[in-house]
Each structure stands twice: as structure tokens, then as C-alpha cells.
Amino acid sequence: MPAPLLNDRDIEFLLYELFDVESMTSRPRYADHSRETFDASLQTAKTVAEKVFLPFRQKADNNQPTFDGKKVHMIPEIKPAIDAVIEAGLACSSADYDRGGMQLPAIVSSAAGAYLSAAGGVALGYTGLTNANANLIEAHGTPEQIEKWVLPMREGRFAGTMAMTEPSAGSGLADLTTTAVKDDDGNYRITGNKIFISGGDHELNENIVHLVLARVKGAPKGVKGISLFIVPKFLVSEDGSLGERNEVALAGLFHKMGGRAQTSTALNFGEQDGAIGYLVGEENKGLAYMFHMMNEARVMVGSAAAFTATAGYQYSLDYAKERPQGRLLSEKDPNSPPVNIIEHPDVRRMLLTQKAYAEGAFALCMYGSQLTDDEHTAETEEARKAAHTLLDFLTPIIKSWPSEYGPKANYLAIQVLGGHGYINEHPVEMFYRDNRLNPIHEGTTGVQSHDLLGRKVPMNNFAGYNACIREMEKTIEIAKQSSELSGYASELADAIGTLKKTTDTVLAATQSMNIDAAFSNSVKYLDMFGHVVIAWMWLKQGIVADNALENQPHEADVQFYKGKLQALQYFFRIELPEIYHWSKIISELDTTNYDMQAEWF
Amino acid sequence: MPAPLLNDRDIEFLLYELFDVESMTSRPRYADHSRETFDASLQTAKTVAEKVFLPFRQKADNNQPTFDGKKVHMIPEIKPAIDAVIEAGLACSSADYDRGGMQLPAIVSSAAGAYLSAAGGVALGYTGLTNANANLIEAHGTPEQIEKWVLPMREGRFAGTMAMTEPSAGSGLADLTTTAVKDDDGNYRITGNKIFISGGDHELNENIVHLVLARVKGAPKGVKGISLFIVPKFLVSEDGSLGERNEVALAGLFHKMGGRAQTSTALNFGEQDGAIGYLVGEENKGLAYMFHMMNEARVMVGSAAAFTATAGYQYSLDYAKERPQGRLLSEKDPNSPPVNIIEHPDVRRMLLTQKAYAEGAFALCMYGSQLTDDEHTAETEEARKAAHTLLDFLTPIIKSWPSEYGPKANYLAIQVLGGHGYINEHPVEMFYRDNRLNPIHEGTTGVQSHDLLGRKVPMNNFAGYNACIREMEKTIEIAKQSSELSGYASELADAIGTLKKTTDTVLAATQSMNIDAAFSNSVKYLDMFGHVVIAWMWLKQGIVADNALENQPHEADVQFYKGKLQALQYFFRIELPEIYHWSKIISELDTTNYDMQAEWF
Known part of the structure; x- marks a missing residue:
């Protein structure tokens, strides 16, 4: 029997025990849903993942897409597999009914996607981006744009991308040079080069809708002069039929270390007269719109990292249970x-560490997804606002912590398998490459760390920051009531106290010293905040497990809950105390890195 | 201009300033040598690396060897490149003059190898193993065996391997099942399957000499019943000419994530009558002989990890100096x-961390190589014994610390390049795969951690352990004299104090509790000891830099030495304090991992 892609029991735990997804069915948007419909979509995703994607996971990794100068070629298994995802309604399962979706809560949709991700990532790579692109146009486009672009994307006929990065400006969006010139007909002509565009060209869909950041002639410099355009691969007539090819040319494919089934492209826009583009919203507000998609994409990235960590954990766990040695x-x-080998204490260490990282990250990402539900569907305006504030604050942590600790988990998955983990007979080396x-x-x-410390913490008079701490304190109050958990509750309270002092110290320092120096340990700060948040996620899980154990569950559940409590213990004893040393460096405004001169290297 | 493979100035620093390699020329074995001959061999290695290996580094990574059922095929560039290494005398440069070597000190030979390693690893992969195989036979074989097998290996006509691992016994050598039956002619017939045999088959050499661990019929169970055999691919006649093919069959090649130019093979020995094997030394003492090669291979592995970390550091440094962004x-x-981007504090953090890891590991490996020189050529028997004791003790640390922190450095090299680091236009993603x-x-x-804590620490009444601490204390005494360094000196002294207490606690615990539980944090102990040893290496480097700066060096040297002092500061402020949390877990005999039950996962 092959190793399980994920732990079904853990997903059940997260959705129904920890995040009480069933209670969401009281909201009008989810009124037609029930645990049965949620379970059905999870089961469908699992089946598609196991039956359709898993069989060619390794083949797709071994055979990257190629470009013959005209078209992109990929292994024949990919298109029918993605069609199967669309067919099953999984490509945009959280979208509106009348736009082709199933109105599933984002948290359920994301959990279903976890199975697809574990089976190779290729499905989510294409459909997830398309979905996020459609969501952006739905939020900021005109009714005509929605009609023209969103519907075909929801139906799976069109694909979507996000085209930001340029050869000479990676993270530095302020310097992007792609230009847009307004035409007599009110549309724009786009000219410029973009790189690292995921899904930027392929033959999986009839058309590809690029969302392109560009600068309108005469716009202000920097990020305040960026506008957002819909630039399709093929123009589309009024009646929805495909017209002529737009000036979007594939310049080449990049050869990535992982995620190899998905094309990563260099695109040239407007090599002759300029590609035709349609403005989204207003000029010069493009970056704000793009952040709609980018924030969603950031939660997706964190989630993909958590899923890949989980897949490696489950695979190495299965191996360790079966492999006799020593x-x-x-x-x-x-x-x-x-x-x-699971009997060897050091193998247990590597598995328990993976469990703590993978399931901690998974819980955080599910929490983030539920906040995206709450910001749209919570019962009161106040609750929706609160969810938005909290999600906005947590986004850099949801993006980064799983991304940084997921690869560490995958590192350990390889190590559990030893030499067998280093060869492609097993997928753990692929997970390690994919997750990087x-x-x-x-x-x-680094960008996320500046976003957290420089923007999200002080934003709106510390609204998100304070909300996050309040939520953690609520959990602490509950945990205090349990004899099993009260020790952890006070450890988390101590950690939060240290976090607050650290935050105050760094922000105060920006008044008296160079901000470059004061923020030079921002990644350590992000790591510290992330560790506190994951500890919180583990305490939340511990509360559920602790309660459940008091109600004499079945034997298999007793084992499961004890595992949760042991991973909680692991995180609090081994991981959380790391923050005190990090806090010291940050609070002492250590400038060791900052002081290092280029000539000294 | 391509990025430098390594930092020449740092190699000069390590060899001539830190480890005073010139003073070794007073030893009879190295009497013909001088700084000029050392520099010439370094320069030769650098030239061969840059001119011969670098041009096909990426091609070799993209085109793994294949097996058509009869022969192994690899890209045509590899054989002439390895021949160039042999031609230049670099394949066995530390061997005796009369056996084809140049009698270079191992430390110089290793530094020369660093250039080849940085240019792709393929050269060292094949020649390093051959050399280590020859060294074993030279030490434990009969004069006839040396004549027959060592000389052709030194000449580069034969290659050598080490065949230990079996499909059902990876790290668990006690369970190996390959058998040896004594023949009437005094030779043995070997039957069994081996996996993960590096360089196990190829067409680069006339013949391949496998050193095979097998169990003579009737031998004791476990590691005390293992014998070592020379099993050639082709039999060799009395006159040295190649005879018929021995029963060594290539069963297949493994597809590795990295190090892809070197074959990793599954070999079947004796599919019919048994492969002919020649006993090395005495029966049942095979593991002890193999450790001669394995200890050497362990230092080689740590060194390769340090070199690959350095190559990634240098590449990302070069990129950061040239790439404008933000x-x-x-x-x-x-x-x-x-x-x-080198101006961004977080990029400096990633570069300085790489410098601290890579150059710290490099220094440790050079130190280890010098100890291998000292154990054979130091002036007094006492000094030779002392070097042997210290090297034997440090081997698990030399093997592991660079291996664990090298990949972390390579992770950061990718991060410095961002998206560009994830694609194969740049070699940093390859380094990341290779180093894993x-x-x-x-x-x-895990095996190294048991070797350290269970064997090397208590061995011979703590001889190696005490010697290591004494050496560190000598460095502390010197550093105390400098106002710049005295703070670090006392920090290292404190760290050693904590290390000693931790050691005592764990070893005492084995008297009163289950050894599996007491040793369950052995990897953390190894990590802690490693961090103390690397801090020591940085303090040693700091002493040299501090002294040099007092003597008004040239401007370029001022920059270089300041960089050394800054990396020292980084290691002591950011890294070394981590050990206190680790020490707490180890000393409290935390059994969180040990207590985790298989059913709880």
C-alpha cells in the first residue's frame, strides 16, 4: 500500500474539532452545506489526487515542459488531470454558485486542495493562480470585465496569471519599467518584459489572462505610479469567441529545481505595436489591486509549504514504520x-519535529483560510472587519513560517530515509526541491519581515497586532483551566510578554537610530513572532485534545490525541524557548550584520 | 567575469597564517617542499578546475550517467577531465613519491581539492575514493596486494570503491549478509548485493577495485564477524595484466538529487560461483580496517560539505555585489x-551567516587534514599519538557540522539570488542539492552523534575529549591577552564549562536510566559540541586577524581581516549562545522525543 498523502484524521481534527467548520453552515452563503458536503469534496479531492495525479507525479518531475519556439509541450497526463479537477468542481470550489463555484468555505476548499498538492502540486499551481486572478477581477473589475474574463476562468476554459516581476526588478516593484500607453479606443498598449511568470504559457487552456503591472506614460515614479491591466493571450470578441493573438510572446522557460510540472516563463509584451491591455480600476492604483491577489497568493504559498511538509512527514512516517534496521x-x-526504525529515538525526534512543524503550519494556514471566510461571511460587520484586520496582520507570518520550516521538515523526511531519501525512488527529495x-x-x-515589522505591526494604531495578541490571550485563558495545559499557558504568556517588549524596543529605536540598522534583524523578529503564533496554534490543538481525552474516546482517538499533546510538548520545550535568544539579539539592536561592510566579505 | 570558485585569499590565510603549513617543510617527508611547491599545486588545481571542469559543471548535472544493461555511459567530458587531474598529479598528491604521489601534506592536498570540488565535485568523487581505498590497502594489505592494487590506483589506471551498504542494512552494518567462502587456493568466493556504491561501475578506468565487507561462513554474528575483501571488477594476472571479468555485476544506477555526475550503483557479487575476493588482514577484523578508510572518508565528506558551502557563498557574494535592486x-x-543588493542589511545577514558557516567549517576541515599529517609525520611519537587521539575524537564533528551547516549556507545562497537562485542558470540550486x-x-x-557521545567522549578514559578541551583552552589563553578578543575568550570558556557539565550529566545518567532515553538528544549534543568547536575555530582565526591588523597590513588585507573579526563576532553573538538552550534540554534529560510512541504519530 502506498504511503498516505496526508493524515485524514488530522484534517478531520482541524476542520471539525479545532475550527468547527460545521458551525459555518449557519451563514447564508454556506446554507446548502453540511458536514456531508464538506466530506464529499474532501473525498473527491483525495480520489482525484490518488487516482489521477499520483500515478504521474514522478514522471512530471522528471519531464519538465519544453518550448520548441512555438508552443509549450508537456507530458500528456497533465491536461486530462487538470480537466478532472475542473470537472470535479475543485478548481474554484469556493466561488459563487452563479459563477461556476460550489460556495465552499475557503478553509474546506484549501483542505481539499491539500490532497492535490501532496500528489504533485501541478493542479494547484495552475488552478490556484487562475482562481486568485478571477477573484481579483471579480473584486475590482467592471461588470463587463467580470463577464468576459472571470466566467471563462471559473469554467476552466481560460487560465490566469500574475505578471509582476521584471528582469531588473525582482522584489523591487518600484522600479518596474513595463509601460502602458492609452489608445484612442480607451484601451492601453503594453510594452515590457516579465520573468518568473508561473503558468505564463501552455496549451492547457483556450486562453490565458495575464494580470500585468505596468506604468502609464507620465505616471509618478515608484510604487505610486503602477497600474494594473488585463492582458489576454488571445483577444476576445464581444460574443466571447476568441479573436486574434495578442502581442504576448513566450521568450523562454526557466528550468526550476522543483515544481517542475508548472511552467515558469519569460514573457515579452508588445514586441511590435504593444499588447492590448484593459485597465483594472483606476490608473496608478494597480499595486493596491494586485495586493488583493498577492495576499491570497501569500496564504496559498504558506499553505503549499505546509502541505508539502505534511506530505514528506507522512511519507517518512510510513517508511519508518515499515523499515527494519539496526x-x-x-x-x-x-x-x-x-x-x-521508528523505534530509534533519533528517528522519533525527526518524525516528531516534522509533525510539530507540518501540523503546526497546517493549522495556521487553515486558520488563515477561515479568516478569509470570516472577512466575507461573518455575521456582523464588526466581525468581518476584525477578521480582515487579523488576516492582514497574520499574512506575512502565514506566508513565511510554513515556507521556512516546511523545507526543514522535508530535510528531515530525507534524513529518515537515509540514502533512500536522496534518490528518486521516493518522493521526499522532490518535496525538498519543491518546497524550496x-x-x-x-x-x-526578507520582504515579509519588513511587511510585518514596518507596516503590519504599527498599522492603524497597532490594530492587527493587538488583535492577534488578544486572540492568543483568549486561548491562554482557556488553557489555564486545565491542569495538563496550564504550564504551557503561562509559557505562552511569557513568550508574548517578551515579544511585546521586543516590539516596543525595535519600534522605539527607529526614532533614535537609522531604520536600516534598527530593522536589520527583522527576519529574526518575523521568526520569533512566527514561533509564538505556532506555539499558540499548538496550544489551541492541545485544548481540543485535552478535552477530548476526558471524554473517553475510542482507542485510536486516544492515540491520536496523545500524539497532539506530545507534539505540543515538543514545540513548547524544544522550539519556543529559542525565541529568548533571538529576542535578545533584536532587543539589543545588535548590528553585527548591518555593520558588515561589502569590502570585508 | 565568472564568480570565483573559492576565495584564494582565505585559502592563503588558512594554510599559511592560521595553520602555518610552511613550518611542516622541516619534517623529512615534506623536505622537498616549500611555499612555492604548495602554491604551485594550488594553482594547478585552480586552473584544472576553472579550465577543465567548470565548463561542463552544469552539463554533468543535467546528464546523469545511464546504464544500457551492459555499460555505463556518461558525458564525454568527464573522462579527459579526470585524466587531467591524474596527469597533474592531483589525484593522489599526498601519496609517497615511489607510489606515484607528490608527498604533499594532506592539508595542502585537500585545499587543492577544494577548487576541484567547487567546480563540480566529480573529480573528487572518483579520485578521492580511489585514493582512500589505496591508503587502506597500503596500511593493511600484504606487500603483494600493495604491488598489485595500490600502484595501479595511484597511477590512475584502476579506480577504487568502498562496498558496505546492503539493501536491508543501511547504517546497520551488524546485519550485513554478504558471504565469503574460502576456496582451496586460499582466496574467497563472495556472494551478496550492495547498494549505494559510489563509482561502483563506469568506463573511466581499466579496472575497479572494490573493498567489500562480507561475512565468512561461520563467523560470529554482528560486527565482530565482518571481514574485508579486495574484489576487483577484472582479475589481474601475476604480471599485472588484466584477466577475465570477475563476478561483479552492475544491477543498476540510482538517480540522485545531486552529485549527479558520479555513479551510485547497485552491485551484485557472485551471481554464479561467487566473485573472487582476497582477504585483507585477518578474518573478522574487517570493520576495523574499513574504519581506516571510513574515517578518512568522513573527513572527506565534511570537507566536501565545507567546499560546497564555500562555493555557494562565493557565488552569491559575487551576485550580491553586482545586482542592483531596491x-x-x-x-x-x-x-x-x-x-x-549587498547594501541591504538582510542580504548582509545572509552573506555573513554563510561566511561564518562556510569559513568556519573550512577551517575545521583544514585542521582535521593537518592532524592526519601530524599523526604520521609529527616529530615525536608523542605528538603523533596526540594528533591521532585528537583527530579520532573530532572526526564525528568534522563529518557532521559542515554537513549540517553546509546545506544551511547553500539555502541562504539561493535566497540571496531570490528567484534566480531557484533556476539552473545559476549553480546555487545545484550546490543545495549536492550538499544534501x-x-x-x-x-x-545520528550515527555520528552516537559515535561521539557513546564512544569518542569516554574512549581511553576521556583522552580525546580532554585533549580537545585542552587545545581550546590554549586558544583561550592566547585570546585573553588581546583587548579585542578577551570577551570572546571568556565566552568560549563559559561555553566549554557548560559543555563539560552537560557531558557529565548525560554520561552519569546512563548509570541510572535507560541508555536509549539518556542518549535520545545525542544529535543536539553533537550540534552543541560542533558549535563550540566552530567558535574555537573562529577565535583562532580572530587571533591571527587581530595580530595582523596591529602590523599595519595593506589596505586589502585590512578589509580581509576586519571581515574575519566580523564573522567571529557574528558567530559568538548570534550562533554560540544557541547552545545554552540545547544544553538545558540535554542536561534535563528531556525525553519528549523518546516518549513519543509509534502509535501516537
Whole structure:
């Protein structure tokens, strides 16, 4: 039997026990839903993942798409597999009924996507971007734009991309040079080069809708002069039929270390007269619109990192349970049979660490997805606003923590398999390669750290920051009531106290010293905040497990909940205390890195 | 201009300033040598690396060897390149003159190899193993065996391998099942399957000499019943000419994530009558002999990890100096030009971290190589013994610390390049893949941690352990004299104090509790000891730099030495304090990992 893609029991735990997804069915948008419909969509995703994607996961990794100068070629399994996802309604399962969706809560939709992700990532790579693109146009486009572009994307006929990065400006969007010139007909002519555009060209769909950041002639410099355009691969007539090819040319494919089934492209816009583009919203407000998509993409990236970490954890766990090798140190008799490697304490360490990282990150991403539901569907305006504020604040952490710790989990998955983990007979080396992209795209970890410390923390008079701390304190109050958990509750309270002092110190320092120096440990700050948030996620899980154990559950559930409590213990004993050293460096405004001169390297 | 493979100035610093290699020329073995001959061999290696290997580094990575059922095929560039290494005398440069070597000190030979390693690793992969194989036979074989096998290996006509691992016993050598039956002629017939044999088959050499661990019929169970055999691919006649093919069959090639130019093979020995094998030394003492090669291979693995970390550091440093992108946080004017990314504090953090890891590991590996020189050529028997004791003790640290922190450095090299680091236009993603093998082969990090804590620490009444601490204390005494360094000196002294207490606590615990539980944090202990040793290496480098700066060096040297002092500061402020949390877990005999039950996952 192949290793499970994910742990079904854990997904059940997260959705129904931790985040009480069933209670969401009281909201009008989800009124037709029930645990049965949620379970059905999870089961469908699992089946498609196992039956359709898993069989060619390795083949897709071994055979990247190629470009013959005219078209992109990829292995034939990919198109029918993505069609199967669309067919099953999984491509845009959270979209409106009347736009082709199933109005599933984002948290359920994301959990279903986790199965697809674990089976290779290619499905989410294409459909997830398309979905996020459609969501942006739905939010900021005109009714005509929605009609013309969103519907075909929801139906799976068109694909969508996000085209921001340029060869000479990666994270530095202020310097992008793609230009837009207004035409007599009110449309724009787009000229410029973009790189690292995921899904930028392929033959999987009839058409591809690029959302392109460009600068209208005469616009202000920097990020305040960026506008957003819909630039399709093929023009579309009034009646919806495909017209002529727009000036969007594939310049080449990049060869990535991982995520190899998805094309990463260099695109040239407007090599002759300029590609025809349609303005989204108003001129010079493009970056704000793009952040609609980018914030969603950031949660997607964190989630993909968590899913890939989980897939590696489950695979190495399965291997460790089956593979006999060696004896315990305490066993001196060479005639004794070898034990399964899960018996070795150091293998348990590597598995428990993976569990703590993967399931902690998974919980955080599900929480983030539920906040995206809440910001649209919570019962009161106040609750919706609160969810928005909290999600906005947490986004850099949801993006980064899973992205940084997911690869560490995958590192350990390889190590559990030893030499077998380093060869392509097992997928753990692929997970390790795939996951390495996540700390880079949609804003590197460094970019996220500036977003957190420089924007999200002080934003709106610390509204998100304070809300996050209040939520954590609520959990602490509950945990305090349990004899099993009260120790962890006070440890988390201590950690939050240190976090607050650290925050105050760094922000105060910007008044008296160079901000470059004061913020030079921003990644450590992000890491620290992330560790506190994951500890919180573990305490939340511990509360559920602790309660459940008091109600004499079935034996299998007893084991499951004990595992949760042990991972909680792991995180609080081994991981959380790391923050005190980090806090010291940040609070002392250590400038070791900042002071290092270019000539000294 | 391409990025430098390594930093020549740092190699000069390590060899001539830190480890005073010139003084070794007073030893009879190195009497013909001088700084000129050392520099010439370094220059030769650099030239061969840049001119011969670098041009096909990427091609070799993209085109793994294949097996058509009869022969192994690889890209045509590899054989002439390896021949060029042999031609230049670099394949066995530390071997005896009369056996084809140049009698270079191992430390110089290793530094020369660093250039080849940085240019792709393929040269060292094949020649390094051959050399280590020859060294073993030279040490434990009969004069006839040396004549027959060592000489052709030194000449580069034969290659050598180490065949230990079996499909059902990876790290668990006690369970190996390959058998040896004594023949009437005094030779043995070997039957069994081996996997992950690097360089196990190819057409680069006339013949391949496998050193095979097998169990003589009737031998004791476990590691005490293992013998070592020379099993050639082709039999060799008395006159040295190649005879018929031995029963060594290539069963297949493994497809590795990295190090892809080197074959990793599954070999079947004796599919009919048994492969002919020649016993090395005495029966049942095979593992002890193999450790001669394995200890050497462990230092080689640590060194390869350090070299690959250095190559990634140098590449990303070069990129960061040239690549303009973004502005400092303090720069509010969007009209200002973008800065080179090395100006961003977080990029400096990633570069300085890489410098601290890569150059710290490099220094440790050079130190280890010098100890291999000292154990053979130091002036007194006492000094030779002392070097042997210290090297034996440090081997698990030399193997593991670079292997664990090298990949972390390569992770950061990718991050410095951002999206560009994730694609194969730049070699940093390859370094990341290549380096991932090093914590696995020649004994995983877990195996090394048991070797350190269970064997090397208490061995011979703590002889190696005490010697290591004494050496560190000598450095502390010197550093105390400098106002610049005395703070670091006392920090290292404190760290050593904590290390000693931690060691005592864990070893005492084995008297009163289950050794599996007491040793369950052994990897953390290894990590802690490693961090203390690397801090020591940085303090040693700091002493040299501090002294040099007092003597008004040239401006370029001032910059170089200041960089050394800044990396020292980084290691002591950011890295070394991590050990206190680790020490707490180890000393409290935390059993969080040990207590995790298989059913709880």
C-alpha cells in the first residue's frame, strides 16, 4: 500500500474539532452545506489526487515542459488531470454558485486542495493562480470585465496569471519599467518584459489572462505610479469567441529545481505595436489591486509549504514504520532481530519535529483560510472587519513560517530515509526541491519581515497586532483551566510578554537610530513572532485534545490525541524557548550584520 | 567575469597564517617542499578546475550517467577531465613519491581539492575514493596486494570503491549478509548485493577495485564477524595484466538529487560461483580496517560539505555585489537609483551567516587534514599519538557540522539570488542539492552523534575529549591577552564549562536510566559540541586577524581581516549562545522525543 498523502484524521481534527467548520453552515452563503458536503469534496479531492495525479507525479518531475519556439509541450497526463479537477468542481470550489463555484468555505476548499498538492502540486499551481486572478477581477473589475474574463476562468476554459516581476526588478516593484500607453479606443498598449511568470504559457487552456503591472506614460515614479491591466493571450470578441493573438510572446522557460510540472516563463509584451491591455480600476492604483491577489497568493504559498511538509512527514512516517534496521543502543545481543526504525529515538525526534512543524503550519494556514471566510461571511460587520484586520496582520507570518520550516521538515523526511531519501525512488527529495521555492515567491522572507515589522505591526494604531495578541490571550485563558495545559499557558504568556517588549524596543529605536540598522534583524523578529503564533496554534490543538481525552474516546482517538499533546510538548520545550535568544539579539539592536561592510566579505 | 570558485585569499590565510603549513617543510617527508611547491599545486588545481571542469559543471548535472544493461555511459567530458587531474598529479598528491604521489601534506592536498570540488565535485568523487581505498590497502594489505592494487590506483589506471551498504542494512552494518567462502587456493568466493556504491561501475578506468565487507561462513554474528575483501571488477594476472571479468555485476544506477555526475550503483557479487575476493588482514577484523578508510572518508565528506558551502557563498557574494535592486528602507526617494543588493542589511545577514558557516567549517576541515599529517609525520611519537587521539575524537564533528551547516549556507545562497537562485542558470540550486547527501553518507548525523557521545567522549578514559578541551583552552589563553578578543575568550570558556557539565550529566545518567532515553538528544549534543568547536575555530582565526591588523597590513588585507573579526563576532553573538538552550534540554534529560510512541504519530 502506498504511503498516505496526508493524515485524514488530522484534517478531520482541524476542520471539525479545532475550527468547527460545521458551525459555518449557519451563514447564508454556506446554507446548502453540511458536514456531508464538506466530506464529499474532501473525498473527491483525495480520489482525484490518488487516482489521477499520483500515478504521474514522478514522471512530471522528471519531464519538465519544453518550448520548441512555438508552443509549450508537456507530458500528456497533465491536461486530462487538470480537466478532472475542473470537472470535479475543485478548481474554484469556493466561488459563487452563479459563477461556476460550489460556495465552499475557503478553509474546506484549501483542505481539499491539500490532497492535490501532496500528489504533485501541478493542479494547484495552475488552478490556484487562475482562481486568485478571477477573484481579483471579480473584486475590482467592471461588470463587463467580470463577464468576459472571470466566467471563462471559473469554467476552466481560460487560465490566469500574475505578471509582476521584471528582469531588473525582482522584489523591487518600484522600479518596474513595463509601460502602458492609452489608445484612442480607451484601451492601453503594453510594452515590457516579465520573468518568473508561473503558468505564463501552455496549451492547457483556450486562453490565458495575464494580470500585468505596468506604468502609464507620465505616471509618478515608484510604487505610486503602477497600474494594473488585463492582458489576454488571445483577444476576445464581444460574443466571447476568441479573436486574434495578442502581442504576448513566450521568450523562454526557466528550468526550476522543483515544481517542475508548472511552467515558469519569460514573457515579452508588445514586441511590435504593444499588447492590448484593459485597465483594472483606476490608473496608478494597480499595486493596491494586485495586493488583493498577492495576499491570497501569500496564504496559498504558506499553505503549499505546509502541505508539502505534511506530505514528506507522512511519507517518512510510513517508511519508518515499515523499515527494519539496526537495534536500540540498549540491545547488546547481535542475534536479536533488527527493529523498525521508528523505534530509534533519533528517528522519533525527526518524525516528531516534522509533525510539530507540518501540523503546526497546517493549522495556521487553515486558520488563515477561515479568516478569509470570516472577512466575507461573518455575521456582523464588526466581525468581518476584525477578521480582515487579523488576516492582514497574520499574512506575512502565514506566508513565511510554513515556507521556512516546511523545507526543514522535508530535510528531515530525507534524513529518515537515509540514502533512500536522496534518490528518486521516493518522493521526499522532490518535496525538498519543491518546497524550496516557497520562501522566495510572492515576496521573499526578507520582504515579509519588513511587511510585518514596518507596516503590519504599527498599522492603524497597532490594530492587527493587538488583535492577534488578544486572540492568543483568549486561548491562554482557556488553557489555564486545565491542569495538563496550564504550564504551557503561562509559557505562552511569557513568550508574548517578551515579544511585546521586543516590539516596543525595535519600534522605539527607529526614532533614535537609522531604520536600516534598527530593522536589520527583522527576519529574526518575523521568526520569533512566527514561533509564538505556532506555539499558540499548538496550544489551541492541545485544548481540543485535552478535552477530548476526558471524554473517553475510542482507542485510536486516544492515540491520536496523545500524539497532539506530545507534539505540543515538543514545540513548547524544544522550539519556543529559542525565541529568548533571538529576542535578545533584536532587543539589543545588535548590528553585527548591518555593520558588515561589502569590502570585508 | 565568472564568480570565483573559492576565495584564494582565505585559502592563503588558512594554510599559511592560521595553520602555518610552511613550518611542516622541516619534517623529512615534506623536505622537498616549500611555499612555492604548495602554491604551485594550488594553482594547478585552480586552473584544472576553472579550465577543465567548470565548463561542463552544469552539463554533468543535467546528464546523469545511464546504464544500457551492459555499460555505463556518461558525458564525454568527464573522462579527459579526470585524466587531467591524474596527469597533474592531483589525484593522489599526498601519496609517497615511489607510489606515484607528490608527498604533499594532506592539508595542502585537500585545499587543492577544494577548487576541484567547487567546480563540480566529480573529480573528487572518483579520485578521492580511489585514493582512500589505496591508503587502506597500503596500511593493511600484504606487500603483494600493495604491488598489485595500490600502484595501479595511484597511477590512475584502476579506480577504487568502498562496498558496505546492503539493501536491508543501511547504517546497520551488524546485519550485513554478504558471504565469503574460502576456496582451496586460499582466496574467497563472495556472494551478496550492495547498494549505494559510489563509482561502483563506469568506463573511466581499466579496472575497479572494490573493498567489500562480507561475512565468512561461520563467523560470529554482528560486527565482530565482518571481514574485508579486495574484489576487483577484472582479475589481474601475476604480471599485472588484466584477466577475465570477475563476478561483479552492475544491477543498476540510482538517480540522485545531486552529485549527479558520479555513479551510485547497485552491485551484485557472485551471481554464479561467487566473485573472487582476497582477504585483507585477518578474518573478522574487517570493520576495523574499513574504519581506516571510513574515517578518512568522513573527513572527506565534511570537507566536501565545507567546499560546497564555500562555493555557494562565493557565488552569491559575487551576485550580491553586482545586482542592483531596491532601495534601503531609509531611502524614501523613488527617484534614487537602486542599490546593489549587498547594501541591504538582510542580504548582509545572509552573506555573513554563510561566511561564518562556510569559513568556519573550512577551517575545521583544514585542521582535521593537518592532524592526519601530524599523526604520521609529527616529530615525536608523542605528538603523533596526540594528533591521532585528537583527530579520532573530532572526526564525528568534522563529518557532521559542515554537513549540517553546509546545506544551511547553500539555502541562504539561493535566497540571496531570490528567484534566480531557484533556476539552473545559476549553480546555487545545484550546490543545495549536492550538499544534501553529506549528512547521510559515511554515517548519518545520528550515527555520528552516537559515535561521539557513546564512544569518542569516554574512549581511553576521556583522552580525546580532554585533549580537545585542552587545545581550546590554549586558544583561550592566547585570546585573553588581546583587548579585542578577551570577551570572546571568556565566552568560549563559559561555553566549554557548560559543555563539560552537560557531558557529565548525560554520561552519569546512563548509570541510572535507560541508555536509549539518556542518549535520545545525542544529535543536539553533537550540534552543541560542533558549535563550540566552530567558535574555537573562529577565535583562532580572530587571533591571527587581530595580530595582523596591529602590523599595519595593506589596505586589502585590512578589509580581509576586519571581515574575519566580523564573522567571529557574528558567530559568538548570534550562533554560540544557541547552545545554552540545547544544553538545558540535554542536561534535563528531556525525553519528549523518546516518549513519543509509534502509535501516537
